[in-house]
Amino acid sequence: MAELACAVVGAVDVCIRSAHEIKEICRRFRAHDKEIEEKTVLVDAIWFRIESQMRFLSRISKLLEEELIKSQLSLLHILEGKLRQAITQLALENSGNDINDRSPKQKIMDYLKKWKWAIKDSLRVLVVELEAWQTRFDPTWYLTILNSDKIMDLELRQANRELANELDIPLDLPKNQLNPLTNMWKLRSASKPDYRVSLYFEWAKLKNSKNIPVMFSTARAILREKCGQTKLYIAEAVTSPDGSYGPLDIGQIRAAVESLAGKLQQIDPDTFGLLSCKGLINDREPATKAVKGIELLYDTPQNSAVPASLRGLLLDRSLVASLSSIVRIAKHLIRSVSFVHTSGFVHKNIRPENILVFPSKDSSLGMSFLVGFNQFRRSNQPTNLLGDPAWHRNLYRHPERQGTNVMNRYVMQHDIYSLGVCLLEIGLWQSFVHYPGLNPTAAPVTPMSSEIQINNADFEAAHLSSRLRIKEQLVDLAKRKLPSRVGDVYTEVVLACLLCLDPRNGRFGDINQEDKDGILVGIRFIEQILARINGISI
Incomplete structure (x- = not known):
């Protein structure tokens, strides 16, 4: 040393x-x-x-x-x-x-x-x-x-x-x-446990505002009129962690939410692909005023219009993404995951629904940002093994974390796998999830044209074979379809993500026990994924 x-x-x-x-x-x-x-x-x-x-x-x-x-x-x-x-x-x-x-x-x-x-x-x-x-x-x-x-x-x-x-x-x-x-x-x-900053304010400060849903996303846009000017914010609620969809335990997650918000107040959004945090809002019961949830409120790029979710854009058949747009979105997403991990968190919910894309003057595909911190937690925090059979969520989870019988505690590599599935979708510019009639409330189905046909039953059984089969299909799809669309380097990045825990091909599977603070995962992520994607020039 x-x-x-x-x-x-x-x-x-x-x-x-x-x-x-x-x-x-x-x-x-x-x-x-x-x-x-x-x-x-x-x-x-x-x-x-x-x-x-x-x-x-x-x-x-x-x-x-x-x-x-x-x-x-x-x-x-x-x-x-x-x-x-x-x-x-x-x-x-x-x-x-x-x-x-x-x-x-x-x-x-x-x-x-x-x-x-x-x-x-x-x-x-x-x-x-x-x-x-x-x-x-x-x-x-x-x-x-x-x-x-x-x-x-x-x-x-x-x-x-x-x-x-x-x-x-x-x-x-x-x-x-x-x-x-x-x-x-x-x-x-x-990052310090005793960090305190003015984070909270009341909904009353957002009076004269208008809520606009973001299609296929749990985040929503808030338009606030003040002094003849319109200001755009993005808000999302923090739900109970670790895949349990019961009542929210405010005491359990408040410290983590405050720590995340404090870091997101200090970042440059363009550098990290994450929106700057404006603050936190306690969501209270109207009658008792008891806190029933916490809202993260984000600033948006100056003069920006209401964003779309990446899922909505992937489902828009009239929208053809250029190679430069695809690489730009991929780079921003990879940077955001890198910073989340560097900050000592795991996201646990990386899907196109949680990627917001703001339109630019010339294109619907402008700047993109990762949101969806509904289930995040500290990387060293104990995790339970609760899961669910919903195929459209399990598709983005590593086989170790799929289904109702979750096998392993959540680690950073599971986020990296989810990233790989998203990058595959982005590279092909094809949604793996379809909503009949483009109705967000409809039960999602796999597109007829998709080579990956799965349903909830695949994740209800305790056997691992069907889950590994889905991973193998994703790897095969990346190898066959991506090179002609986005090139060899992009393909290598996707495969590095999908195979990150593979004992023979992965570069991340041998460091769980010795990497308590996530530095080794972070270094390998930078070398194997971030550095490669940054090397792509269009």
Whole structure:
């Protein structure tokens, strides 16, 4: 561990020196060319965030788990290679050695006339490369939230103080936007058992509002008129956990709901594919005023229209999804699952009904967000083995969790399997569940065109064979149909999810006992699923 920590410190130092060498090269010429100046400002802004993370990583490397350090060290080596490549591509190491601050302006301008397009192109590529690397690194960065060591909090507090006094910040960008340590501090604070923040408010504050159901979803839209403007919220009720559909035990779930809401107040929705939480509302009995439920209330993207559920969109035969739309929805869904797990929760209800898609100006398939936290719980919380025979819910459950006779406690890998079924549907752009007459209250049936014909009886028996058969059918369908539709990488992602607990093919099945905080699952999820899907470029 000590050797790995030292290797991280060394890799960070190399990356910082390389980045400063690039910045020094740019400094010579940025004052003489507007486009170079603009691109250099972009590089500075991106690098400020990365360097802040790198320096903090050096401070805490000895506190991190071995698998996490290895993953981050691998990414640091990738970053080092990108920076060294950028230095080479700038083509200034030899030909520009005689250009310095004391060089006459005409000499600099003559040099720029020859090389400025190469410099601009190199900087443009560097911006793209740094942003792509940041996207790969951030999930492992947020995994450090799970480390409960108090020294981590002390180091984070001190690093925040130091960064607040940092002078080398682009003046046209707000500090909080660039400071990843502030976000980390907020998320770690929201993870503590004693975390308290103003979360609750009463329904009275939503007076003059209109409730609009979201077709095929338990979530609903709320339109509120205030001062001549309309504000859109999304609300959903938390039901009893673990598949039991009896009376809600408020005391049992309140702490988990408050913890989830606190984290969802700190996130960037676009980054994580999750809506920011506006707050919680106690749903009270009209007569006794006793609390009978808890409502999660979410903010929505600015100027957004009422969303549709992914299920409703899949059932719309007139809607043809482009490949770019499919990949975008898949990426957002995978990011959201990653963050839910990083925050120490399991979702337990990942289905198209619980994915909301907001229309954009040009398409019905705009930004998408995971909701449906009706049955979520903390990942380390004990779970019961209650289930149900409803085929349209069991289709998205791992065979270990299907039917009335549930075999195993719920773990993060079960969410990953559910994710795989959803990604298969999204990739094929075909709903596995049909509602006659497109009536949400009708009993769901399997579409006539579907290769997977199942019903409730398949999940009433105690035998595992029929459940494994359904999983095998999904795997076979992915292998046969997905490559021609969405390509090999997307197909590999779906198979990695569906086979996540397979003893021969899975990469997640051997870590249940040793992974109490979910870090190993998180690392493998990032490497096997998130990194692969992020690598798809349309």
